[in-house]
Amino acid sequence: xxxxxxxxxxxxxxxxxxxxxxxxxxxxxxxxxxxxxxxxxxxxxxxxxxxxxxxxxxxxxxxxxxxxxxxxxxxxxxxxxxxxxxxxxxxxxxxxxxxxxxxxxxxxxxxxxxxxxxxxxxxxxxxxxxxxxxxxxxxxxxxxxxxxxxxxxxxxxxxxxxxxxxxxxxxxxxxxxxxxxxxxxxxxxxxxxxxxxxxxxxxxxxxxxxxxxxxxxxxxxxxxxxxxxxxxxxxxxxxxxxxxxxxxxxxxxxxxxxxxxxxxxxxxxxxxxxxxxxxxxxxxxxxxxxxxxxxxxxxxxxxxxxxxxxxxxxxxxxxxxxxxxxxxxxxxxxxxxxxxxxxxxxxxxxxxxxxxxxxxxxxxxxxxxxxxxxxxxxxxxxxxxxxxxxxxxxxxxxxxxxxxxxxxxxxxxxxxxxxxxxxxxxxxxxxxxxxxxxxxxxxxxxxxxxxxxxxxxxxxxxxxxxxxxxxxxxxxxxxxxxxxxxxxxxxxxxxxxxxxxxxxxxxxxxxxxxxxxxxxxxxxxxxxxxxxxxxxxxxxxxxxxxxxxxxxxxxxxxxxxxxxxxxxxxxxxxxxxxxxxxxxxxxxxxxxxxxxxxxxxxxx
Ligand code: ADP
Ligand code: MG
Numbered sequence: 001x002x003x004x005x006x007x008x009x010x011x012x013x014x015x016x017x018x019x020x021x022x023x024x025x026x027x028x029x030x031x032x033x034x035x036x037x038x039x040x041x042x043x044x045x046x047x048x049x050x051x052x053x054x055x056x057x058x059x060x061x062x063x064x065x066x067x068x069x070x071x072x073x074x075x076x077x078x079x080x081x082x083x084x085x086x087x088x089x090x091x092x093x094x095x096x097x098x099x100x101x102x103x104x105x106x107x108x109x110x111x112x113x114x115x116x117x118x119x120x121x122x123x124x125x126x127x128x129x130x131x132x133x134x135x136x137x138x139x140x141x142x143x144x145x146x147x148x149x150x151x152x153x154x155x156x157x158x159x160x161x162x163x164x165x166x167x168x169x170x171x172x173x174x175x176x177x178x179x180x181x182x183x184x185x186x187x188x189x190x191x192x193x194x195x196x197x198x199x200x201x202x203x204x205x206x207x208x209x210x211x212x213x214x215x216x217x218x219x220x221x222x223x224x225x226x227x228x229x230x231x232x233x234x235x236x237x238x239x240x241x242x243x244x245x246x247x248x249x250x251x252x253x254x255x256x257x258x259x260x261x262x263x264x265x266x267x268x269x270x271x272x273x274x275x276x277x278x279x280x281x282x283x284x285x286x287x288x289x290x291x292x293x294x295x296x297x298x299x300x301x302x303x304x305x306x307x308x309x310x311x312x313x314x315x316x317x318x319x320x321x322x323x324x325x326x327x328x329x330x331x332x333x334x335x336x337x338x339x340x341x342x343x344x345x346x347x348x349x350x351x352x353x354x355x356x357x358x359x360x361x362x363x364x365x366x367x368x369x370x371x372x373x374x375x376x377x378x379x380x381x382x383x384x385x386x387x388x389x390x391x392x393x394x395x396x397x398x399x400x401x402x403x404x405x406x407x408x409x410x411x412x413x414x415x416x417x418x419x420x421x422x423x424x425x426x427x428x429x430x431x432x433x434x435x436x437x438x439x440x441x442x443x444x445x446x447x448x449x450x451x452x453x454x455x456x457x458x459x460x461x462x463x464x465x466x467x468x469x470x471x472x473x474x475x476x477x478x479x480x481x482x483x484x485x486x487x488x489x490x491x492x493x494x495x496x497x498x499x500x501x502x503x504x505x506x507x508x509x510x511x512x513x514x515x516x517x518x519x520x521x522x523x524x525x526x527x528x529x530x531x532x533x534x535x536x537x538x539x540x541x542x543x544x545x546x547x548x549x550x551x552x553x554x555x556x557x558x559x560x561x562x563x564x565x566x567x568x569x570x571x572x573x574x575x576x577x578x579x580x581x582x583x584x585x586x587x588x589x590x591x592x593x594x595x596x597x598x599x600x601x602x603x604x
Contacts, residue, residue: 019142022086022116023167028314029113032174033063034183035315036118036160039110040068041191045198046091046103047072047156050214053201054188061177069157074126080135081147083122086112100305104270109314111158115139117170118163124156141166185210189225190264190271193298196221222249222298226262230255230296235342239334243304244327246334250281251296253288253339253581254346262296267303270310272319277301280328284335287451288344288578290585297335303327343413344580345438348592394555395568397515398449412574419567425560430570437592442566443557444582445573451550451583452576454493454513464494464509471507471523472500479531480505486530489541493549495526514553526552547583 016024030036037054044052049070057064075083082088089108092098098106114120118140125134134152138145140162164171174180181204188210192200196218202210212224223231234249263278264271281297282289289295307327309320321327415432417440422428428440454462475483480503487497494511507523514522529548555561555569573579573588581587598604 018086019116022113022142025086025109025113025116025314029107029109030117030163031315032183033066033163033180034187036066036114036163037068037184038187038191038315039105039114040066040158040160041188041200042104043110044068044070044072044156045191045195046105047074049155049198051199051201053203054184055203055206056181056184057205058177058181062174063163063177063180065159065161066163067157067159069155071153071155072127074129074155075124075135076126076129076132077135077149080122080124080137081144083111084115084120084137084139084144088112098311101310102268102305104316106311107314107316112142114160116142117167118165119161121159121161122156123150123152123158125152125154127154129154186261187271190266192221192225193218193264194266194269194271194300218248218298218300234296234298235338237299237334237338239330239337241326241330243307243323244330245302246299246331247302248297248299250284250299250335250338252342252344252346253285253293253295253585254344254587255296256289256293257296258293260294263294264297265299265301267301267308267319268305269300270316270319273317274319276321276324276328277331280331281335283332285339286336286578287583287585288339288581293585299331301327301331340413340577344578345414345589345591346587348439348590348596391555391559391561391565393515394446394553395565395572397513397553398446398453398572399568412579413576414574414579417570417574419563419570421563422561422566425558428561428566428570430566432591435594437594437597438589439592440570440573440589441557441582441587442559442561442569443554444586444588445569445579446554447550447582448576448579448588449569449572450513450553451546452578454511454546454549461492462494463512464496465512466496466509467507473497473505473507473524473527475503475505475527475531477503479503482531483527486541486545489545490530492542493545495545511549511553513549522552550583 029039041052041054047070049072051071053067053069055065055067055069079090085108087108089106091103091106091108092101111120120137120139122137122139123134126132133149136146136148136150136152164174184202188200188202192198192210192212196212196215199214200210200212201208210225212221215221219231219234222234230251233252233255235252237246237248237250239246260278263281265274265277265281266272267274277299278294281299282294285295303321307322309322310316312318312320415434417430417432417438420429420431422442423439426442428438428442428445430438430440432438457463483497483505484499490497494509494513495507496509497505497507500506505527507527510523526548529552530545555565561569579588595604
């Protein structure tokens with residue numbers, strides 16, 4: 001390799017010709033067919049269209065052509081030619097304009113780059129231009145092949161064919177036709193939801209794929225896209241600060257999914273992807289969802305444009321937010337507010353109520369925290385443990401809790417519940433005044449009660465009680481190392497442990513909520529849970545310890561309770577902020593209406 005050129009007279013550095021520049025840039029703006037759809041549809045919206053039609057054709061294994069037609073403002077003959085020049089835009093003039101930009105486009109790149117890597121046919125006519133004719137321009141690989149006047153309806157129609165014909169490397173990386181179609185659907189859904197006032201049509205080889213009408217009610221759009229059953233499980237979100245407003249809908253926990261694909265967020269009517277906002281939405285569910293389940297959410301954020309930087313990436317899918325902490329906290333709080341104060345009991349037969357929650361297998365062998373007991377459906381989280389603290393003692397422990405703030409005792413999210421009986425030492429059978437049958441998971445319910453008591457305590461550190469006989473625990477070296485790291489967090493939770501030489505620990509005190517611990521095994525079990533669960537969990541150590549304490553302190557599954565004891569559990573559950581799920585996100589109860597039962601028995 002020659003580093004020093006032989007002929008130093010001749011400069012080695014060359015300015016790339018515009019066609020090459022465009023092809024390089026095209027890689028960023030136009031990555032795949034879905035990017036073409038996105039850019040063209042966004043242009044149509046910016047042009048003030050009331051109706052936008054996307055028509056796709058496909059050959060055996062690729063998308064053949066994309067046509068986007070709108071009834072927007074259209075372009076004059078002069079503008080139509082300028083539109084394909086790189087960095088030509090009607091949307092901003094100066095850098096300052098970028099701070100206020102409300103249009104979806106502003107970089108003046110899309111048409112130039114699309115035309116650089118495909119064959120584009122534009123037909124456009126300015127709205128209400130009367131005698132002025134329309135314009136037809138054909139460009140292929142950046143070369144203008146034809147410019148002519150033509151008769152045309154008001155608005156713009158752009159046909160894109162032979163995408164990536166001159167960039168073989170890009171073409172080779174295209175995924176299957178169906179993958180591309182899925183991407184196009186995702187993008188269009190996001191755009192439809194952020195622009196309910198525009199009607200959208202998507203056809204594929206002539207058949208209709210997706211249709212929305214112009215509406216002022218975002219719920220109509222959601223129903224058109226995802227079916228009207230989804231609506232039933234949505235609750236409205238509505239919150240505002242001086243620089244921010246959040247509107248939209250989030251799902252009841254019962255509609256949760258395994259992926260984040262249906263968390264659809266727009267900022268200032270721009271469909272974006274923001275992991276930070278998605279995390280905030282999920283955080284709003286708190287313990288209503290297991291850690292590996294994600295809600296359905298359709299949120300529109302209106303944020304002061306000065307706080308939003310949309311110019312992060314050419315595809316404009318990412319944004320940068322100033323005051324991101326405040327904004328995400330507001331998202332979390334607004335989702336939480338929307339969900340609190342709702343009846344979230346899943347109905348029997350609801351698909352989500354039937355789906356077993358999947359938990360990853362634990363990293364280390366677990367003796368007592370059995371994640372898949374043979375009796376339960378595969379994957380259902382179930383705690384089995386052997387303590388001897390009697391049920392009454394455990395119940396009294398939660399009934400007598402004095403350190404809990406009683407602010408939310410005023411009204412219950414649950415109806416009056418009258419216990420009818422119990423089944424298998426696991427389920428409580430109960431009825432509501434509306435003649436609904438409730439099946440309540442006794443352990444999950446009591447676990448929830450303990451959890452809220454512990455987390456509702458006002459003091460920073462939880463009260464602990466000394467053991468009359470301190471317990472010595474022996475751990476493996478690896479577990480001892482984990483445990484050593486956890487000692488401060490454990491102390492805050494009321495566990496007083498100290499090193500006892502080698503890999504042994506002395507337990508001097510335990511949290512009061514565990515009641516009078518007579519058996520040392522329960523302490524051993526809690527510590528085993530703690531050191532064996534995968535460390536890389538989304539929740540903090542403190543939260544993890546609290547959940548384990550709640551699980552271990554609660555009335556065990558399999559303990560047959562008297563009706564009076566069951567009633568005490570239910571009465572306590574009714575006072576909870578979130579009586580619907582255990583701290584791991586499993587439902588505490590499932591509801592059967594009379595009508596559902598009658599249907600099952602074919603009485604109606
Ligand atoms: P940008 O959208 O960033 O301005 P584009 O390359 O996407 O850049 O478009 C260039 C210009 O062409 C736009 O600024 C707009 O004036 C015009 N234009 C593009 N598409 C349309 C359309 N569908 N209707 C009317 N004008 C359009
Ligand atoms: Mg554009």
